Amino acid sequence: xxxxxxxxxxxxxxxxxxxxxxLLDADLTPHNGKATVLNCHGFGNCGTCAVKVDGEVxxxxxxxxxxxxxxPHHPNYDLRLACxxxxxxxxxxxxxxxxxxxxxxxxxxxxxxDADEGDKADKADEADxxxxxxxxxxxxxxxxxxxxxxxADAD
Numbered sequence: 001x002x003x004x005x006x007x008x009x010x011x012x013x014x015x016x017x018x019x020x021x022x023l024l025d026a027d028l029t030p031h032n033g034k035a036t037v038l039n040c041h042g043f044g045n046c047g048t049c050a051v052k053v054d055g056e057v058x059x060x061x062x063x064x065x066x067x068x069x070x071x072p073h074h075p076n077y078d079l080r081l082a083c084x085x086x087x088x089x090x091x092x093x094x095x096x097x098x099x100x101x102x103x104x105x106x107x108x109x110x111x112x113x114d115a116d117e118g119d120k121a122d123k124a125d126e127a128d129x130x131x132x133x134x135x136x137x138x139x140x141x142x143x144x145x146x147x148x149x150x151x152a153d154a155d
Contacts, residue, residue, distance in 0.1 A: 006093040008111025020082040030082035042083040049082040056089025
């Protein structure tokens with residue numbers, strides 16, 4: 001049986017299981033912050049379940065390749081969509097900060113501690129926000145909306 005190593009936990013699963021399902025079944029999530037609720041639920045459309053995977057997994061399919069070409073993702077990030085990745089052997093999975101999990105300059109999220117178990121959602125929301133006050137260039141801010149010259153009722 002393959003073993004998935006994620007945030008300090010080891011999860012056994014059947015060969016060919018979808019990585020996203022394996023993590024969710026273990027009460028873990030491949031999403032950060034608001035993406036735990038605001039995601040495509042495994043259809044490969046949103047890209048919020050992007051993770052770094054080392055080990056035996058399925059090849060990228062057409063849907064996954066296409067989604068990873070669209071910003072904020074990039075083919076050079078070497079990420080996989082957990083919802084499109086089948087576990088074929090032992091794997092180590094890392095999730096990076098940010099809603100899309102693409103803040104590659106930072107370290108992967110740390111292992112979960114027992115104290116984290118009770119407030120996973122709060123920790124995920126904190127991981128969604130950058131450590132400094134500077135806004136991430138890839139994500140719009142409230143200030144961007146105020147500066148937009150387009151009338152609110154324009155379609």
